Amino acid sequence: MNPIADRGIAQLTAWLNGLSRRQSAIANNVANIDTPGYLRQEVNFETELQRAFGRTAGSLAVTDPRHIAAPPRAVNQLGLDPQQLLTSSRLDGNTVDIDQEMVLLAETQMRYQAAAQALTKKLTNIRTAITG
Numbered sequence: 001m002n003p004i005a006d007r008g009i010a011q012l013t014a015w016l017n018g019l020s021r022r023q024s025a026i027a028n029n030v031a032n033i034d035t036p037g038y039l040r041q042e043v044n045f046e047t048e049l050q051r052a053f054g055r056t057a058g059s060l061a062v063t064d065p066r067h068i069a070a071p072p073r074a075v076n077q078l079g080l081d082p083q084q085l086l087t088s089s090r091l092d093g094n095t096v097d098i099d100q101e102m103v104l105l106a107e108t109q110m111r112y113q114a115a116a117q118a119l120t121k122k123l124t125n126i127r128t129a130i131t132g
Contacts, residue, residue, distance in 0.1 A: 006126070012119040018043070019112045026105045029096045036092040 025041040032038040062068075 006122070008122055009119065012115055012122065015115045016112065016119070019108055019115065022108050023105070023112070026101050026108065029101050030098070030105075033094070033096045033098055036094060038094045038096060040095040040097075 022043040025043045029038075029040050
């Protein structure tokens with residue numbers, strides 16, 4: 001809930017929620033690294049953020065006849081993540097790559113810290129404006 005109807009706070013909150021979901025998926029992947037047949041879970045942060053704001057993924061607005069529409073990405077049409085195209089699954093059917101998970105975890109933590117700092121700064125500015 002956003003009691004002061006600030007769009008920036010809503011965006012930062014959606015950002016933090018999406019990153020939290022990604023971190024949970026990574027934690028599940030790491031926890032199941034030795035489970036035969038386990039399929040890796042993934043939360044595409046950008047897709048989650050676009051979904052939170054009701055935008056369609058991968059489409060650009062063409063507001064002028066001189067604009068060029070972006071072509072669809074072939075990788076997304078296949079439903080594959082470009083990072084996964086170069087990795088192979090293990091013999092036991094488990095699709096978790098611990099190195100990839102650790103890189104994604106570090107990236108997710110850095111983004112979460114940045115979002116939390118931005119939200120803190122935003123709230124500090126609002127508090128300063130209210131108290132004078």
